Amino acid sequence: MKASDFKPAEWPRKLRSQEWYGGTSRDAIYHRGWMKNQGYPHDVFDGRPVIGILNTWADLTPCNGHLRELAEKVKAGVWEAGGLPVEVPVFSASENTFRPTAMMFRNLAAMAVEEAMRGQPMDGAVLLVGCDKTTPSLLMGAASVDMPSIVVTGGPMLNGYFRGERVGSGTHLWKFSEAVKAGEMTQEEFMEAEQSMSRSSGTCNTMGTASTMASMAEALGMALSGNAAIPAVDSRRRVMAMESGRRIVDMVKEDLKPSDVLTREAFENAIRTNGAIGGSTNAVVHLLAIAGRVGVDLTLDDWDRCGRDVATIVNLMPSGKYLMEEFYYAGGLPVVLKRLLDAGQLNAEALTVSGTAIGDEVRDVVNHNEDVILPVEKALTPQGGIAVLKGNLAPKGAVLKPSAATPELLTHRGRAVVFEDIDDYKARIADEDLDIDETCVMVLKNCGPKGYPGMAEVGNMGLPPKVLRKGITDMIRISDARMSGTAYGTVILHTSPEAAAGGPLAVVRSGDMIEVDVPNRRLHLDISEAELAERLTAWEAKHEQAASGYLWLHQTHVEGADTGADLDFLKGRRGSYVAKDSH
Incomplete structure (x- = not known):
């Protein structure tokens, strides 16, 4: 949707949460009464927007270990804007710990998030995410429900350093591991370097999947401008959380939904952005899956068509030499979006959760470091994006990241x-x-x-x-x-x-x-x-085919990587309607 086409709904109007909390019926008293055991006064149930803060915090998801603190800032913003914030823990698919792989649980997490949103008295949602699969899974769930939603990511960790060299989390794990095999580094040195790889709260400090998906959320218009790159421990990350809490209340009043933002034009913007930042190949399966949930017919061919002529201008590991901390100081994703805008490669009128056009948000931003965000003539590769290969070995496609x-x-x-x-x-x-x-x-x-x-x-x-x-x-x-x-x-x-x-x-x-x-x-x-x-x-x-449980469900219903590897029965929007109360 173009920003100029969006017409906010009239306010006030009856909200979805009033199906639970409104009136004097036995059912309403039942729902309100239980909530009051937490000390809420009666007037918070008087028709103000109820905002679910869907929090993927978990001790076993270390990238998201600081999200409880961030949730408090979101709550403050919601209260300030006249909403009722309710924090809801949701399935957190940790990249670091889940076996056989976190990717197997992305779809389960999305299904759980969808039902948590639909089945509970929420009018809007703040998607509090960070670790790789948490961002796409919550976006998939929110797209299926189509309830006003905004993304707040936890942000990347600070730069790592080992013996004077920048250490990128993940990237140097592979580099140092290969160096040990080649006899160029001792095992003892590798163990010493371990301490420098993750030295603060936050997600990977490289342009890995977490930072890529944070950038995708911003490029799609599902996060406030500037959200993607702020370091996890920077006070401005907490400011972003509070501002997002304020904004989601207004989004509910305007009835600004994911389907208004997640249009074909938005996905094309994200694909081109992925090429410009040298983003993860994982973005391919995640964006295809999100598009499938909202009903946009996105294909691998779109990835090649939109991204092929986009230069990779973000000089970050694993493609370049810097880390997310420098990317933020240089101006972050808004500078990249402005470069795309200036090159005629951004759908400038695409609507964002701010209620304005994405082009208007970035038109006047400034690049503060042209060695981090490069001029096009000095790009890491003139044709970045994701290359989609086909042939008799890959009839439905395979992908490669040229910048890496x-x-x-x-x-x-x-x-x-x-x-x-x-x-x-x-x-x-x-x-x-x-x-x-x-x-x-x-x-x-x-x-x-x-x-x-x-x-x-x-x-x-x-x-x-x-x-x-x-x-x-x-x-x-x-x-x-x-x-x-x-x-x-x-x-x-x-x-x-x-x-x-x-x-x-x-x-x-x-x-x-x-x-x-x-x-x-x-x-x-x-x-x-x-x-x-x-x-x-x-x-x-x-x-081996599983006989029961979620593994059986996954193997039986998962689609191919070429369409996003979602479960076939979860494609499409199902809306926020829930059956009447039976208490």
């Missing part, structure tokens, strides 16, 4: 070295007799949404130690898995259909030749059509 890849490997033909699953990879990768060199193409199967299960971040396979010792730091790797947003390399991911669903990846054999042509968006298994058809006919599924 080695340019010389973007056109390559090599011999496949196949690992049937992640356990096979772990068992063989360090074997000095493994028939592999730097010209080969590493292929990992059965790590997609059904196969892992859950599509884990194992696609950025570490290189064989004997190759690392030659000083080689990158090889082409292909899988149906994901990779961490903090990772880097010439890594082809999300290959669809996945191996566990009988996609062509399932029948690749060691010794096959594979052609990669990123400029022409081609991924080809060099065997005849007849042989490929014969192999696929003979293929038999090897992954």
